[in-house]
Amino acid sequence: MKAMVYHEYGPPEDVLTLDDIDKPVAGDNQVLIKVHSAGVDPSVWHLVTGLPFLVRIMGFGLLKPRYTIAGWDVAGQVEAVGKNVQQFRPGDEVFGTCRGSFAEYACAAEDKFIAKPSNLTLAQAAAIPVSGLTALQGLRDVAKVQPGQKVLVIGAGGGVGSYAVQIAKAFGTEVTGVCSTAKVDMVRSIGADFVIDYTKDDLSKNGQRYDCIIDTGGRRPLSHLRRVLAPEGTLVGVGGEGGGRWTGGFLGDLIKTFAISPFTSQRLRSMMARTTRADLVVLKDLIEAGKVTPALDRTFPLAEAATAIRYLTDRKVRGKCVITV
Ligand SMILES: NC(=O)c1ccc[n+]([C@@H]2O[C@H](COP(=O)([O-])OP(=O)(O)OC[C@H]3O[C@@H](n4cnc5c(N)ncnc54)[C@H](OP(=O)(O)O)[C@@H]3O)[C@@H](O)[C@H]2O)c1
Structure with missing residues (x-):
């Protein structure tokens, strides 16, 4: 599969490359997502640059990145589920967080996802988590x-x-x-x-x-x-x-x-935010009630992930921007 990969820390335009890598396989408690869209936020920049150095000692790799695919926020279609997964079936449209969402496929535990709000596109849903x-x-x-x-x-x-x-x-x-x-x-x-x-x-x-x-x-x-x-x-x-x-x-x-x-x-x-199913549900309810709508500024193709990150750090984004895969 195609993924935005980095093997050393540095400016996104220098270290991020669109590579062909193995498709991940869902573990017993995991869901494999066919990624439609992936949200961009400052944490992506922090993890790709390894700055501030504090992020490196928080378990992301001292000298080299421990996780080599960029991206957290994700929305897409369930492709496969592990044998213990109860909540989802292939074909369900979901959103949530995972490691390495700037890719065609990504995996995470089932409690990191919920069903997409019915009134949003997958691109809008990727701007939420x-x-x-x-x-x-x-x-x-x-x-x-x-x-x-x-x-x-x-x-x-x-x-x-x-x-x-x-x-x-x-x-x-x-x-x-x-x-x-x-x-x-x-x-x-x-x-x-x-x-x-x-x-x-x-x-x-x-x-x-x-x-x-x-x-x-x-x-x-x-x-x-x-x-x-x-x-x-x-x-x-x-x-x-x-x-x-x-x-x-x-x-x-x-x-x-x-x-x-x-x-x-x-x-x-x-504060330090956490991904919980319960709070994803609260957000979904607010969105479906028409009280909250993701302020989606624009989208970028996967190959332009570094440009999207630069658009964010240049403070040009009004609301959110999203990568579409
Ligand atoms: N604690 C947590 O759990 C948690 C979770 C998510 C994010 N964060 C952090 O919270 C901050 C905001 O995240 P976000 O996703 O809202 O970021 P964002 O989309 O880039 O928004 C930050 C806003 O702050 C303003 N700003 C003022 N001074 C800035 C500067 N020197 N550099 C960049 N922006 C500046 C910008 O608006 P103007 O151009 O209008 O000034 C920008 O719209 C980031 O530092 C992020 O790492 C923390």
Whole structure:
């Protein structure tokens, strides 16, 4: 089968190649998917470049990548199932996460997938898992948002942010999205009550305090964010790029948060999203109820995976982009 493969860390355009490799075989508890589409998100860039170095010591290979096919998010058709698989049959259309989705076929445990939302294409479904799960778990489990609260989404025009805006609206909150000029119309179109173009307006000077801040743009000083966070509000640090080659700014942020937390009533939290069937079902239900729609910017063919990753890291994507196989 064809797959986007890398055998060393480096810039995606240098190390990713379209190779012919063996088709995977589903284990007893696994599902083999004929990939239709694969979502692109910053974790793909981190794993291909091996940056920040922290990702390498998290089990992805110190000097060379341990997993050599790119991609996580996937949507496609079940091709074969292992002997213990109960939920699926060949031909079912599913979406979820797996290792190596930038390929014609990919395998993962059956609990990483559910049936595709009936009102979406497979390309739209591939744009859901990592970003949608992160937004859902950040708002519901970490911030525990309640109807009527004010939620600020930083990076509202990105993958996680575009889901956070819509899910926060579905939870009955008042949502303000923060993004650059090119993404303002998109953020408004997905339902944000207010949009702040940070290139024109200073977030800390609008006099508002928010019960919850979902920060996916990262890299804004904690002191700035705390100024716009309500006294009992929750800051959910999802991520942010450009924080340095060693830990991506993660360690520094963690130390600052630990140092400040005992002295403030504000809740300062970071998070790590997980793929669970239950939460994929929550997302599917929100989508089928018409409350959330993947903001799919554009698709790229498999052979142009490196261009797709560059499109993302150049901050051109409005919402999500997807590889079609
Ligand atoms: N904790 C977790 O479990 C988890 C899960 C998924 C993702 N993440 C992390 O969360 C962050 C957001 O993910 P995402 O999928 O939403 O990414 P994305 O689609 O690239 O969106 C990020 C948004 O942040 C804004 N941004 C501000 N400064 C930026 C910079 N220096 N570089 C790039 N973008 C910048 C961009 O919008 P403007 O152009 O409008 O500024 C962009 O739309 C990433 O760091 C990702 O690794 C964490």
